[in-house]
Amino acid sequence: MKKTTQRIIEKFPMLEELLSDYDNSGGALGEFDEIEAAFLGLARFFESPGKESFDLGTLYRHLDNDWLEFALELITDYFREETYLIQKPSYSIIKDGSDFYSLTQFAEELSKRGLRYDRQKLNLYFERGKVPQPDLVVG
Structure with missing residues (x-):
């Protein structure tokens, strides 16, 4: 199946x-x-x-x-x-202008809004489960 x-x-x-x-x-x-x-x-x-x-x-x-x-x-x-018909997929759900941020970009956005977060602090909170899970993980 x-x-x-x-x-x-x-x-x-x-x-x-x-x-x-x-x-x-x-x-x-x-x-x-x-x-x-x-x-x-x-x-x-x-x-x-x-x-x-x-x-x-x-x-x-x-x-x-x-x-x-x-x-x-x-x-x-x-x-x-499951078929051989699309051998090299080029379609992606991520389009130009998508509102997805890397961890660094997210930390910068929080800092712009008055919250003092750098990438390391945000990563630590992410590992502890204090930050919501990402919508998309690449790599």
Whole structure:
């Protein structure tokens, strides 16, 4: 089972038995809501892209907010990590102008706002768990 499919099964364990049971799943799909059915179709595509197709319109019609973000993340991960189609990924969630700071930049920002922090002090507080966990860790 592919990693992306496994992530779907973690959220929807009841879909696991339907992944390979294509013949009997037609009636069983009526038992699931539109969100579950959309993720079942996506999981089937991940497992057998040569046999199964997936209509992106399903995501548009049946998913929103967190579910849509989760599905798009799965699709990106699938094509990056589980196929040979994207060999040198260039897409990054960090864009120019993003509001992410390194530890040094964060310390400087705090100092500008009147709090006396340098990088070493901030690092010590981070190690002690007194500073919130970072939104993003690179390297």
